[in-house]
Amino acid sequence: MNYLSSIGSYAIMVREVFKKPTKWRIMRSLILKEIDELIYGSMGIIIFISFFIGGVVAIQTALNISNPLIPRNLIGFATRQSVILEFAPTFTSIIMAGKVGSYITSSIGTMRVTEQIDALEVMGVNSLNFLVFPKIVAMMLYPFVVAIAMYVGIFGGWIAGVFGGFSSSADFVEGLQLDFIPFHVTYSFIKSIVFAFIIATVPSYHGYYMKGGALEVGKAATVSFVWTSVVIIILNYVLTQLMLG
Amino acid sequence: MIEVIDLKKSFNGTEVLKGISTVFEKGKTNLIIGQSGSGKTVFMKCLLGLITPSSGSIRYEGRDYAEFSLEEKRDLRQEMGMVFQGSALFDSKTVEGNVMFPLEMFTKQSQEEMQERVDFVLKRVNLVDAHTKYPAEISGGMQKRVAIARAIVMKPKYLFCDEPNSGLDPKTAILIDNLIQEITEEYQITTVVNTHDMNSVMEIGEKIVFLKDGLKEWEGSSKDIFKTDNKAVSNFVYSSELFKKVRQMYLEERA
Known part of the structure; x- marks a missing residue:
């Protein structure tokens, strides 16, 4: 019952976010600030992780194809498929749920604890629109992050495959081009937009409705990471079944 | 002017406000005092519209807040100023x-x-x-x-202050009190201050509402508080030796 009630509260929160919009002049600056915090501020960690994940996928694929009948271009092929279909959209989203999600929960939670949200409400500001809407808009740029993660991941795989002596550059590139289905990229971007919405709203929900003091802010950030990850993993399955199944 | 009529509020079956009626006048510094847990904060949040009362009404310039449309509530809130305990x-x-x-x-x-x-x-x-x-x-x-x-x-037409002196040294607390009172008179605002601070009660309490266990136990001015024979008010206000002596001196002077 508690879970159902939380889902209901979350749905009501999402509806409120789109009501009574804040003045555009103010909203524009809030959106730009959130793009800086949530998107630009996450680029470093995403590039770093994607590069090494791509490399690891290439090495592990290479080490599992000892049979001489299997072509070496499979390394590039497997790296491309793994990175585009799963690692770039889903793995990156889990990282973002930790990095961005805990930031969102703790910042909104701190505003709740220090009565800043009450101050907004007393002034007649729709605090949900003011706090959550810019985050949702900023996170709609998330597919660009995923695109960069795809590129860097595949580049990492190429570096590990070629310089690790597992594949020639020509074989790797041939594998990258083999049986390429453009819809897989579309599928990945659709998933990333859905995950972006989840990363912006689920942590906001946990921060906005938290009760207590500083200790509870920390707890709320942890709970929010767990639930954001759970929702991402479930939706990943559902979307994959719907679009590729 | 804010008029409160038989205001009640319950949380999960526990009655926090048990029927409070009072009037906060324009251009006056109105104080709500009472022990922790007496319902002061809930009362103020009801006045601000942050909490919906279980029953009773709050009238702003004669109009019941519950009858305000969403647009009117929004406009009213823009006429309210609030000073939070932690400044917010x-x-x-x-x-x-x-x-x-x-x-x-x-x-x-x-x-x-x-x-x-x-x-x-x-x-x-x-x-x-x-x-x-x-x-x-x-x-x-x-x-x-x-x-x-x-x-x-x-x-604003209405200024609400939730424990504006908490965490301040006595000198700064007096400065803040005086500032609130000056602003109230200067702009003819209806000011409601939620406080524990007895200096504030003596300095700026033009009207004082004393809450006890969710009920209005007493109301009057800072001068009336010296003369009151209400035990609960006396025990609360004169809990310190200093204020007991001040009261004694005042009563002796009057006699």
């Missing part, structure tokens, strides 16, 4: 940004007009050199003054 300043904004915020949100004033108004209110609360500082860089007393400046920048 926006961490990410400078002092100037905090005070300018309501103007940016709700007016169509030009940048110059807003700047002029912000400079005026900051000067009014005796803060002239803190425009570019962030809340974390200023003292508690200065934060309270910024909160007051933000509360009055829109020229």
